[in-house]
Amino acid sequence: MEFGLTDDQRALVAAAREFSATRLAPHYRQRDREGALHRDTLLEMGKLGFFGVELPEHLGGLGESCLTAGLVVEALCADDLNLGYVTINISLIAQILTTHGRPDVVEPWITGMLRGEVLPSIALTEPSGGSDAANLSLRARRDGDSYVLTGEKTSISFATQAGFSVVFARTGTPESRARGISAFLVPLKTPGLTRSAFDDHGGRSVGRGSLFFDEVRIPASHLLGDEGKGFAQVMQGFDYSRALLGLLCLAVARTSLDETWEHTRSWQSMGAALWEHQGVSFPLAEAETQWTGARLLCLQTLWLKDQGLPHTSEAAMCKWWGPKLAYDIVGQCLLTHGHGAYATDMPFEQRLRDLLGLQIGDGTAQIMKLVIARQKARR
Numbered sequence: 001m002e003f004g005l006t007d008d009q010r011a012l013v014a015a016a017r018e019f020s021a022t023r024l025a026p027h028y029r030q031r032d033r034e035g036a037l038h039r040d041t042l043l044e045m046g047k048l049g050f051f052g053v054e055l056p057e058h059l060g061g062l063g064e065s066c067l068t069a070g071l072v073v074e075a076l077c078a079d080d081l082n083l084g085y086v087t088i089n090i091s092l093i094a095q096i097l098t099t100h101g102r103p104d105v106v107e108p109w110i111t112g113m114l115r116g117e118v119l120p121s122i123a124l125t126e127p128s129g130g131s132d133a134a135n136l137s138l139r140a141r142r143d144g145d146s147y148v149l150t151g152e153k154t155s156i157s158f159a160t161q162a163g164f165s166v167v168f169a170r171t172g173t174p175e176s177r178a179r180g181i182s183a184f185l186v187p188l189k190t191p192g193l194t195r196s197a198f199d200d201h202g203g204r205s206v207g208r209g210s211l212f213f214d215e216v217r218i219p220a221s222h223l224l225g226d227e228g229k230g231f232a233q234v235m236q237g238f239d240y241s242r243a244l245l246g247l248l249c250l251a252v253a254r255t256s257l258d259e260t261w262e263h264t265r266s267w268q269s270m271g272a273a274l275w276e277h278q279g280v281s282f283p284l285a286e287a288e289t290q291w292t293g294a295r296l297l298c299l300q301t302l303w304l305k306d307q308g309l310p311h312t313s314e315a316a317m318c319k320w321w322g323p324k325l326a327y328d329i330v331g332q333c334l335l336t337h338g339h340g341a342y343a344t345d346m347p348f349e350q351r352l353r354d355l356l357g358l359q360i361g362d363g364t365a366q367i368m369k370l371v372i373a374r375q376k377a378r379r
Contacts, residue, residue: 001303009068016050016075025079031205032350035197037086037119037161045083046116050076051090059098059107060114066240067302070247077251081354082205084248086119089157092241093120093166096234100225101185109164109185121162123153123186123211134178134231138213140169145220147171147184149213157361159209160197164188167211172228183230185222192216202353241362242315243301246322249358250295252351253326256333257287263337280336287329294318294325313375320368323358330355 005013023041031037045051053069055061069091077084090113097106112118129135138151149169156165164187172180188195193216197209225233261284264275275281298318304311334341334348341348359365 013071016072020079028080035204042116052114066305070302074247074251077248078255088244095237118163121158121165123165123167125155127154136170138169146217149216153211178231181231182227183224183234203357239315242319246298246318249322249326253329256330260333313372316368316371320365327355
């Protein structure tokens with residue numbers, strides 16, 4: 001495996017790191033309090049080329065590798081994982097649209113995303129479904145040159161801020177399970193569609209909510225992929241986003257570890273620097289070891305994707321291990337800082353709140369382990 005970068009790629013990652021430190025970090029808590037992303041920040045990120053790094057240049061991307069895109073996500077997430085989640089969401093959805101959508105329908109939306117003008121969402125989860133993603137009730141009925149959607153989606157990231165959504169709906173019979181599901185591009189200002197917001201523990205600037213479809217009519221041209229095959233076709237893209245999500249979470253852990261090592265160097269206890277006490281330094285040393293292993297796994301997964309090699313099980317490992325490990329590391333960093341770090345004017349509590357949601361969303365650890373087991377057993 002080769003993780004080396006060109007000078008241009010290194011410059012892009014460095015620009016993302018500087019942007020994170022100077023533009024994202026100062027307003028991390030503010031975005032959390034307001035429960036919304038700042039549109040001017042998204043536009044600035046679009047101008048700098050931070051969205052769709054791996055997409056072809058004719059669509060507005062940079063034509064870089066998936067590994068490079070991952071390193072940009074990692075750099076952006078050092079100070080606010082929520083803005084990094086925006087980049088991941090755009091990469092995933094742009095991949096779905098370019099692979100399965102009609103160019104004349106999807107390209108204006110892709111351009112808007114890459115410019116930071118439009119936020120996308122994925123509407124898969126339903127109130128009675130949860131991790132059983134193929135058990136969908138939302139119906140899409142063909143009516144001439146249109147499809148009519150009726151039902152509800154829930155736990156949708158960016159629900160109230162997104163301009164459009166990739167919506168999974170059942171076009172076949174309930175017994176057909178995943179083979180009867182289709183995917184659609186649905187503008188979220190379409191008549192008959194309403195939204196509601198959740199009051200969440202973390203991830204507040206991204207926000208979650210529900211989408212309600214009451215005879216929502218969309219053109220048949222907005223079907224993504226083949227009818228009845230949307231689930232199998234579109235879900236393949238999640239292998240990419242799972243590796244990116246692992247890096248996103250580990251970036252937050254890296255920032256917390258760096259801050260904590262500095263704290264152990266500058267604070268004294270019982271006549272010695274904190275790091276000289278094994279009870280303090282050994283848990284951090286263990287965290288460093290585990291962090292290094294998890295990050296290398298994420299980079300390996302992205303490298304495999306760039307080579308066109310199978311990476312489904314590796315991606316699932318990234319998704320369950322990265323968020324859990326990052327949450328545990330940030331918790332240890334809070335404890336190492338002591339009583340002062342428990343206050344809300346320190347960043348650890350918000351990082352923990354934001355990380356916890358990623359142990360649930362985009363596939364729980366149990367589902368990821370099931371994916372790994374199936375992949376390994378079938379080999």
